[in-house]
Amino acid sequence: MLIIGTFEHSIEVEEALSVLEKSGVPRKSIMTVVMDKSSRLSDVTATRYPHKKTLAFEIGMATATAFSVIGISFGFVLKWGPILWGIISALLGFTLGTGITRWIQRHYLRNENPGKGPLPELVVIIRCTEASFHELRLVLLQYRVLSIGRIDENS
Incomplete structure (x- = not known):
């Protein structure tokens, strides 16, 4: 066996x-x-777990949407109007959402072996023999x- x-x-x-x-x-x-866990194989995990690569973009788009709604609302009373304030606040929201998510991923979701990838x-x-299987299994x-x-x- x-x-x-x-x-x-x-x-x-x-x-x-x-x-x-x-x-x-x-x-x-x-x-x-x-x-062998070479760099060629890391793309396989990216396609298997796409949320690792796209999470920052998705959160950036969500915060851009939220900020643009708020910017458009305030744009009705501000000088440049709702369209410009919507665009400005969407860009600000996307930058903040993406940046904060990337920062969190970099600082709090580290690998056990940083910089070198998984072990x-x-x-x-x-x-x-069949008789020694259970003993060897316990050792492992x-x-x-x-x-x-x-x-x-x-x-």
Whole structure:
């Protein structure tokens, strides 16, 4: 049987591999693969989660609409009239909404690893017997495995 576990690349992976070797799993039965998260793949997450890229624009348009309504209302009593005050206040609202949203995204919604993107994932594949599956699964869970899969080679 094969056990497949995914980890974030961290010291816990090394500790888990050490414990697995000490528990009797031979080194030749363990395979590790580092998954490549290059910049080419970041566009996939942008299309999968479009709100990350478009949130600032959407909030900017919403505040532009709100500000333009207020600007048009006040424009009836101000000197330049409702059309110019509507345009001026819409531009001001868009700038404020977009700027504040981008500032919040930059300062409060940071990655754990700023500037370098998300940590790469590591896949650990272990060949073991059915009897040792539960013991090895507990070891992986103890060292913060993200997910565990299992393949029966007899099937």
